Amino acid sequence: MLIDGDFRPAWWLPGAHLQTLAPTLMRRRPPIPLGRQRLELPDGDFIDLDWAPPQPGPRVILFHGLEGSSRSPYAGGLMRRLHDQGFQALTMHFRGCSGEPNRLPRSYFAGDTGDMAWLVDHLLRQEPTRPVAAIGVSLGGNALLKWLGETGPDNPLAAAVAISVPFDLDRSARRMEQGLSRFYQWYLVGRLKRSALRKCRLMPMPLDCAALPRLRTFREFDDAVTAPLHGFAGVDDYYSRCSCRPYLRRIQRPTLILHARDDPFMTPETVPTPDELSPSIRLELSRAGGHVGFVEGVGRYWPERRIGDWLGEIL
Structure with missing residues (x-):
């Protein structure tokens, strides 16, 4: 309803x-x-x-x-x-x-x-x-x-x-690259990068830690970090499999x-x-x-x- x-x-x-x-x-x-x-x-x-x-x-x-x-x-x-x-x-x-x-x-x-x-x-x-x-x-x-x-x-x-x-998730990530919403993306991606860099200093990580400072958008971060860390083929695979919208009919x-x-x-x-x-x-x-x-x-x-x-x- x-x-x-x-x-x-x-x-x-x-x-x-x-x-x-x-x-x-x-x-x-x-x-x-x-x-x-x-x-x-x-x-x-x-x-x-x-x-x-x-x-x-x-x-x-x-x-x-x-x-x-x-x-x-x-x-x-x-x-x-x-x-x-x-x-x-x-x-x-x-x-x-x-x-x-x-x-x-x-x-x-x-x-x-x-x-x-x-x-x-x-x-x-x-x-x-x-x-x-x-x-x-x-x-x-x-x-x-x-x-x-x-x-x-x-x-x-x-x-x-x-x-x-x-x-x-895909539409949401693309929306965050537009207008004033880019401010929220800058803030949140910055926090995600700091968390990932801190772990890079603590343990071996299966990703390119040197590339983290260059990531600017959710799509870039999720493709370089979230997807490989959690078994997804890339950002599009991650967004497709993890968006809740297709699951709503089954609740x-x-x-x-x-x-x-x-x-x-x-x-x-x-x-x-x-x-x-x-x-x-x-x-x-x-x-x-x-x-x-x-x-x-x-x-x-x-x-x-x-x-x-x-x-x-x-x-």
């Missing part, structure tokens, strides 16, 4: 770029203490979890966006809202995103569903009767939706939410997707059409909101309100 979202932007933050940048520049992290837990993975690597204080309700995992963490502007607000509603909230850091490089040359990518599947299985083995839901933001949302589609009726989640998802768990038509990380054509959505999906498409912005007013953010209400009904 595709419907109009009820988000209305703050009058003093018009436009996609102000909505996108305002939370990063203005938002303070809500005062919620987090506890760190490290889990050892079967391949010898690790993932770090940040847990909100204990609550008795269903567990809700936050999968952050590209180069994000539990310290991302949206993460603290979502964790606070979930905690206040009685959910047990936690953030799973993708490999290398918790402040410490991971142990293996591989990192994480937009279709990286293995670690999230392993974590959910781990949590359900601990407490089989306690439901687990998940929220994926941007890149994390793409991976979450892909996993839901891959597993269909066998997916173990009770519910899922995705925010500002790059449904078509069979209650799923809410929040998205803005003016998201500067992608074009309007990136958004799936109603016939591409399974009956389990509710895609709420707002006219404005930018990329993971959705500022309604001072200290008020649409995803926190909407996700809190929806998960409260579903769970």
Whole structure:
């Protein structure tokens, strides 16, 4: 189902770029203490979890966006809202995103569903009767939706939410090479290169580390780094196999997707059409909101309100 979202932007933050940048520049992290837990993975690597204080309700995992963490502007607000509603909230850091490089040359990518599947299985083995839901933001949302589609009726989640998802990775990458969106690309590709260079100093890497400073776009970085590190033939193979859009019809768990038509990380054509959505999906498409912005007013953010209400009904 595709419907109009009820988000209305703050009058003093018009436009996609102000909505996108305002939370990063203005938002303070809500005062919620987090506890760190490290889990050892079967391949010898690790993932770090940040847990909100204990609550008795269903567990809700936050999968952050590209180069994000539990310290991302949206993460603290979502964790606070979930905690206040009685959910047990936690953030799973993708490999290398918790402040410490991971142990293996591989990192994480937009279709990286293995670690999230392993974590959910781990949590359900601990407490089989306690439901687990998940929220994926941007890149994390793409991976979450892909996993839901891959597993269909066998997916173990009770519910899922995705925010500002790059449904078509190729179109999204090309959009980032245009206009003011090049600023976001410059910033994020810069962070990706710094992370990769740091690992080059720590361990042998199966890529040309000397070429990293010359990479300027997402397509260049993903072709030179992401694809070879994770078993893809090149950037086009990676984008084709990891975009979540072809998987949406197969999703069979209650799923809410929040998205803005003016998201500067992608074009309007990136958004799936109603016939591409399974009956389990509710895609709420707002006219404005930018990329993971959705500022309604001072200290008020649409995803926190909407996700809190929806998960409260579903769970």
